[in-house]
Amino acid sequence: MKITAALMPEAIETCLPFWVDRMGFEKTVEVPEGDRLSFVILERDGAELMLQTAESVRKDEVSFAPDGPPRGTGLFIEVKDFADTLKRLQGYPVALPERTTFYGMREIGVFAPGGHIVVFAAPIGASVAEKADPAAAQKQVAAERAAALVEDGMIVGLGSGSTAALAVRVLGRRVAEGLKIIGIPTSEKTAALARELGIPLSDLAQHERIDLTIDGADEVERGTLHLVKGLGGALLREKIVASATARLVIVADPSKVVERLRIHEGPIPIEIAPFGWESTARRLRAMGGEFKMRLGADGKPFVSDGGHYIVDAGFQGFGSAEELALALDRTVGVMEHGMFLGMAERAIIGGAAEVTVLERKG
Numbered sequence: 001m002k003i004t005a006a007l008m009p010e011a012i013e014t015c016l017p018f019w020v021d022r023m024g025f026e027k028t029v030e031v032p033e034g035d036r037l038s039f040v041i042l043e044r045d046g047a048e049l050m051l052q053t054a055e056s057v058r059k060d061e062v063s064f065a066p067d068g069p070p071r072g073t074g075l076f077i078e079v080k081d082f083a084d085t086l087k088r089l090q091g092y093p094v095a096l097p098e099r100t101t102f103y104g105m106r107e108i109g110v111f112a113p114g115g116h117i118v119v120f121a122a123p124i125g126a127s128v129a130e131k132a133d134p135a136a137a138q139k140q141v142a143a144e145r146a147a148a149l150v151e152d153g154m155i156v157g158l159g160s161g162s163t164a165a166l167a168v169r170v171l172g173r174r175v176a177e178g179l180k181i182i183g184i185p186t187s188e189k190t191a192a193l194a195r196e197l198g199i200p201l202s203d204l205a206q207h208e209r210i211d212l213t214i215d216g217a218d219e220v221e222r223g224t225l226h227l228v229k230g231l232g233g234a235l236l237r238e239k240i241v242a243s244a245t246a247r248l249v250i251v252a253d254p255s256k257v258v259e260r261l262r263i264h265e266g267p268i269p270i271e272i273a274p275f276g277w278e279s280t281a282r283r284l285r286a287m288g289g290e291f292k293m294r295l296g297a298d299g300k301p302f303v304s305d306g307g308h309y310i311v312d313a314g315f316q317g318f319g320s321a322e323e324l325a326l327a328l329d330r331t332v333g334v335m336e337h338g339m340f341l342g343m344a345e346r347a348i349i350g351g352a353a354e355v356t357v358l359e360r361k362g
Contacts, residue, residue: 157213172197280333
């Protein structure tokens, strides 16, 4: 199916400089009527736009033409190269600032000549993020399935990270459609996203128990559903929320599923107090830990939302994740670690062909 967008300006000539000179469309059809144009078809990158004056339409089909002068028209155009579109619109009056919608589409809107509101958007399937992340489609499927578990009136834990953000965006769409929930975010970044989407937020001071938390994971152990989390830097808040939830559901792609957590090579994120962190580091080394201090973009130690440093470590000498977790829990200066053991109820894994649901055994 091919759809051609249509606009009915008062004068086509006043519109052409914007569409041809600025936006790079080419005229493929041109029909004059006297000394004016009555009909033009423009094309760019497979997208077609038809301009026909209201006066011309009125002559052909009176009932179809608008009464009086042309009214403003909303138009949505999908462009292949969104970055090029942004460049072309530099300095042009913008009606809708460039943004990413709650379902992941980048768009920008302008008032085009003729009183038309035009939104240019990048196709979701060809987004930069999806090209950079081949598992993006798999994550989206898992996020949709997890978000479907949320029911009206629930208190919902909103996880952190790229996959959890997909689920938050789906919930934002459902809230816009009338779903009534209250979200408890696991990070400041998630809180900002939820506010942008219109999801009402609260905290654990107001709600002792969370009905359902949807979060991502860096590793999911098959069978036990033990997790490694925290590569995004929100592990302390994520574990506090997870411990207060009745049901923890993980969304991930197949690459995150492992037979056993990789505690020896890591990385296992560990959140430590900045005060005396060198002393804490010596304790971790004495336990057989090899680690790196996580750094921010400025080259300084990364600081979590809780105000702590994070080291990414692997530990030799431990036979199981349970043994290592117990040792870290007893280490002074360690605020929390990224092993979430026995906390997840299920993991929804979005595969290329189907969605797999893993249930915790035992």
